[in-house]
Amino acid sequence: RRRRLYLTFDIAQLLASKGIDSDQLMPRHHDPDKMPTIEEKKDPVFDIYLPLEIFDDAEYDCRIPEEWISLGLEPGSHDRKPVPGRALLPTDDVLGHEDPKSRNLIYKWTDVGVLDYDKETKLYLVHKTVKNGLVRDEEGRPILNGGITPEG
Numbered sequence: 146r147r148r149r150l151y152l153t154f155d156i157a158q159l160l161a162s163k164g165i166d167s168d169q170l171m172p173r174h175h176d177p178d179k180m181p182t183i184e185e186k187k188d189p190v191f192d193i194y195l196p197l198e199i200f201d202d203a204e205y206d207c208r209i210p211e212e213w214i215s216l217g218l219e220p221g222s223h224d225r226k227p228v229p230g231r232a233l234l235p236t237d238d239v240l241g242h243e244d245p246k247s248r249n250l251i252y253k254w255t256d257v258g259v260l261d262y263d264k265e266t267k268l269y270l271v272h273k274t275v276k277n278g279l280v281r282d283e284e285g286r287p288i289l290n291g292g293i294t295p296e297g
Contacts, residue, residue: 155254156231156254157253157254167233167252167253167254168251168252168253170233170252171233171245171246171250171252172246173246173247173248173250174244174246174247174248201267210262210264210267210269211262213228213259213262214228214259214261214262214291216228217259224289224290225289225290225291226258226287226289227257227258227259227260227272227280227288227289228258228259229256229257229258229259229274229278230256230257230258230259230269230271231254231255231256231257232254232255232257232271233252233253233254233255234252234253234255234257234271234273235250235251235252236250236251236252236253237249237250237251238273255273255274256273256274256278257271257272257273257274257280258271258272258274258280258288259271260272260280260288260291260292261291261292270291270292272288272292
């Protein structure tokens with residue numbers, strides 16, 4: 146029952162209902178021209194962000210990363226499809242790759258397909274979906290098997 150209930154929740158709406166702007170969750174470069182003084186009693190001079198690793202306790206996860214990725218496998222198929230998910234990503238892909246902490250970026254919750262998991266960095270590789278929730282490459286072809294093609 147809870148699973149069905151949780152599927153109806155929207156992370157962006159839940160955060161907004163608590164007064165949290167998702168765009169403010171991402172750390173940014175400091176703007177030296179707008180650094181408040183102690184007398185101004187404005188926003189803190191130092192970052193208020195804590196590394197995600199502090200909260201990333203896998204002990205209580207219901208699945209290990211490999212099990213999540215394997216959800217893209219269908220019986221009888223050798224192709225692994227992307228696993229549907231949501232990720233907080235920049236709306237500008239080019240600037241987002243060049244400078245993810247740019248003050249000019251806007252971050253929004255985005256539908257993605259989870260393609261792969263890197264054990265060393267403990268990061269998931271995701272790709273934004275196109276219309277109808279499909280995960281496609283630049284030529285419009287489906288992205289399968291974590292994006293690895295016979296050509297490499």
